Amino acid sequence: MKPGSRIYIAGHRGLVGSAIRRSCCARGFTRLIVRDREQLDLRVAQAVDAFFTAEHPEYVFLAAATVGGIHVNNSRPADFVRDNLLIATNVIDAAWRHGARKLLFLGSSCIYPKLAPQPLREEYLLTGALEPTNEWYAIAKLAGLKMCQAYRRQYGFDAITLLPSNLYGPGDNFDLETSHVLPALLRKIDAARAAGEERVMLWGTGTPRREFLFVDDLAEACLFLMEHYSDERPINVGSGEDLTIRELAELIAEVVGFTGRFETDPSRPDGTPRKVLDVSRLAGLGWRARVDLRSGIRLTYDWYRNSLGRRLQAQETAGVRSTAATSAVASPDPEALAHRVTRPS
Ligand code: NDP
Numbered sequence: 001m002k003p004g005s006r007i008y009i010a011g012h013r014g015l016v017g018s019a020i021r022r023s024c025c026a027r028g029f030t031r032l033i034v035r036d037r038e039q040l041d042l043r044v045a046q047a048v049d050a051f052f053t054a055e056h057p058e059y060v061f062l063a064a065a066t067v068g069g070i071h072v073n074n075s076r077p078a079d080f081v082r083d084n085l086l087i088a089t090n091v092i093d094a095a096w097r098h099g100a101r102k103l104l105f106l107g108s109s110c111i112y113p114k115l116a117p118q119p120l121r122e123e124y125l126l127t128g129a130l131e132p133t134n135e136w137y138a139i140a141k142l143a144g145l146k147m148c149q150a151y152r153r154q155y156g157f158d159a160i161t162l163l164p165s166n167l168y169g170p171g172d173n174f175d176l177e178t179s180h181v182l183p184a185l186l187r188k189i190d191a192a193r194a195a196g197e198e199r200v201m202l203w204g205t206g207t208p209r210r211e212f213l214f215v216d217d218l219a220e221a222c223l224f225l226m227e228h229y230s231d232e233r234p235i236n237v238g239s240g241e242d243l244t245i246r247e248l249a250e251l252i253a254e255v256v257g258f259t260g261r262f263e264t265d266p267s268r269p270d271g272t273p274r275k276v277l278d279v280s281r282l283a284g285l286g287w288r289a290r291v292d293l294r295s296g297i298r299l300t301y302d303w304y305r306n307s308l309g310r311r312l313q314a315q316e317t318a319g320v321r322s323t324a325a326t327s328a329v330a331s332p333d334p335e336a337l338a339h340r341v342t343r344p345s
Pocket of ligand 1: 015016017
């Protein structure tokens with residue numbers, strides 16, 4: 001990519017898209033193309049086609065998707081499979097037809113088989129049954145990955161797929177109904193600290209092992225791979241280190257200053273028992289994550305407190321429950337954040 005390349009970031013207000021935008025701004029790419037969902041619904045093929053006709057982006061980061069944690073995956077299966085199939089189909093096809101040089105598709109570590117050996121190697125994809133709580137999302141993401149491979153084989157289109165592990169960072173979704181585990185825990189534990197409570201309940205047994213990657217590290221990997229990777233094989237992007245949910249809760253407690261205890265609720269689903277990526281192929285290309293988990297949680301917590309936490313706490317104190325207010329947080333100002341999100345090496 002050159003400084004003047006036309007770069008389209010689909011999903012630029014989301015956790016991943018906003019981090020990619022920050023990285024592009026920090027690297028001096030000036031011709032970024034973005035559209036709010038209200039301006040361009042990527043599920044509508046004609047609208048996507050008209051957009052590509054008008055803008056002719058050269059590089060496409062496809063970070064738009066319907067995403068969420070276990071609860072929302074289970075309760076909205078039709079939305080997850082339909083929206084993600086449509087977004088992948090429309091954007092990948094339009095990018096190829098309108099002559100984009102390259103497209104980067106965001107898959108996820110959630111699309112590996114539930115009982116695949118650990119750590120997860122790229123060749124384990126499609127070797128076994130999926131985790132039932134997110135199979136709708138996974139099927140759509142696998143279809144997107146296969147589209148990238150098929151368009152490369154049949155048309156020579158340079159489309160690549162990244163498989164990130166669990167992400168977190170500034171701009172995350174802190175809505176307890178729809179968020180992923182780390183922001184949900186951070187919010188619950190901070191609320192318990194503020195209220196002086198003695199215990200926090202963890203969903204499930206607390207024993208599943210998970211890996212987390214700071215979202216600005218992922219954004220750096222996206223730019224790196226856009227420039228240095230061209231292969232039909234998807235590639236894992238993670239820290240390569242995992243810990244239990246209970247250990248994660250204890251680390252968050254240290255960062256936020258919660259001194260109470262944790263209890264578990266085994267009646268809630270655990271999901272996959274262990275999920276950690278083998279990142280040796282990425283490491284072989286010369287890339288590694290830079291932000292360790294404690295520093296990343298600290299940066300995320302600072303962002304949460306400064307931009308969101310006070311508002312949420314005030315609402316909770318007043319007894320107001322507003323999903324819109326809690327979920328519409330994924331649009332931090334990219335240039336301001338590019339300065340604030342400093343990165344310890
Ligand atoms: P977010 O929910 O934070 O952001 C999704 C973005 O997609 C939002 O900007 C949203 O727009 C946009 N979007 C959704 N539907 C449409 C639509 N119909 N038309 C236009 N835009 C739409 O998700 P993340 O940033 O977390 O995820 C981005 C990608 O990264 C996904 O492909 C996901 O699978 C992948 N990923 C994420 C992980 C994570 O832990 N978060 C882990 C691994 C992979 P709006 O702002 O208007 O809502």
